Amino acid sequence: MRMNKWRADVQAFLFLLPFLLVYVLFTFWPMIKGVQMTFYKWTLIKKMQYVGWDNYRRMLQDQEMWDALWHSTIFVLLTTPTMLVLAIVLAMIANRKSRLQKFYRSIFFLPSVLSVAVASFLGLFVFQPYTGLVNSVLHLLGVLSDQREIFWLTETNLAWIAISLITLWWTVGFNFILYLSAMQDIPDEIYEAARLDGANDRQVFWRITLPYLSPITKTITMLQIIASFKVFLQIYIITGGGPLDQTRPIIQLIYQTGFRKNDLGYAATMSYMLFAILLVLSIIQYVINNRKGANA
């Protein structure tokens, strides 16, 4: 747009003002304020006293913090690859021409619109022993004998499986849609040409579909890793971080430290550990995305 310099500056400023005001006050300012908090003993009531690098030293030696970080990492490792595979499988189902095509698309996305609290509580009941949906169905199908029960939520390994399954069910919809729209962008001629050359289903999938999906796969992988690192409420509702804090993720620990133990300074310090990790992951994602842009 043409306009004189002075007018352009004033108008741009006015248009940007509402966004920048909120952005500076509630994103940038807290980010800076938080750094200050890490150097203090700071309670919910007020700033107490300057403690120098104590919070950082304490954090590096804090086994609970490393455990919580590891639990968040476990969650990332469990959900990311399974999420990718499930999303591709669902997208292939919904991409096949059939009368139920639209129905499949709706069904696979439906859980994604549920509130995290609803999805988590639903999951909690689905995985109850004796009367929960999963055990009941397993009994009905005869997979699980009538005398046996699986106690999903009180055994650490099973709890992780339950948490992961619920999360996959609840969130796969977004990635499924991304894959589905990427698949629909693959030109039909390529498939036809491959068929003419006598390629079978498996070859078509590995040689055509999957390579075509690789840019979106990179994006989804990184977004998924970042999102999974921030897991909190599902775990909080489903296991409460238990048994014995064995599934407690880092955000739960930050919350408990700040608001239950009344130690905002140390909670802020741990937040910056999380920040650092997410920053590194985001930069990796940015680099990968831009390299993709350069090739295209």
Next chain:
Amino acid sequence: MKWFYRIVSVVMAAIFLLPVIWMLVVSIKEEGMKIVTVVDWFTPPYSLAVYDQILNGTKLTDWLLNSVLVAVFVTLLTVVVAAMAGFVLSKVPFRYRAVAFFFILSGLLIPGEAIIIPLYQVAKDMNLLNSYEGLIIPVLASPVAVIVLKSFFDGVPNDLLESVQIDGGGTWRIFTSIMIPLIRPALASMAILTFIGSWNNFLWPFLSITDDNLFTLPMGIPTLMSQYSEDYVKPMVVNTIASLPIMLLFIIFERQIVKGVSLSGIKG
């Protein structure tokens, strides 16, 4: 082979649908029924008595209303504020445009979860805790929305704007009567994603609200659930009431939602 695909498809659909159906059916069962096999969940006697209890005896509907109110305001304001910023970043040649763009772009690297503790302190200093303003204002600045919308404004040819300018249209008029209608589909998709995001937002309300009159659903639901034990009917009624509006919205706006999701992935 065809049958294999079909069976896998149906099984997957069943797995995805069954928990939701279970939720709906259990919610209309009579309380205190003995459950021996999974079939018992789906058979009569049915009753809507618990719906009555929950709708009239708890604050669930207040929380539902809070969730809707907060989500509506957050959505409207986020999209308007982001569209204004995206528009000038795209079309107005002002000084420091590149600086402003990178300043906003860098926001993509700041995860809300990691600054939530100092945000609490900042909101407390500004007396925003336990208020609707506190639920709405701090979440309005979405760098993703600005950047996605900017890329859509970029797609509008400059010639078009210049012809309007020659006719004497000011910047505000160009924005409201030319640009906004042109990118309406993108705005709609962004709005729906923002709405779902706000609907699901948990951590911030959880920390900033202690007055249960101001709870949103993600906080209210766990509070209610902690009072119920043993029977599944009450929890499932709560879940159903909390989900029906958003599921209805999904059925109505499915196309826009799907489009919004694919947009966010490409740009994000």
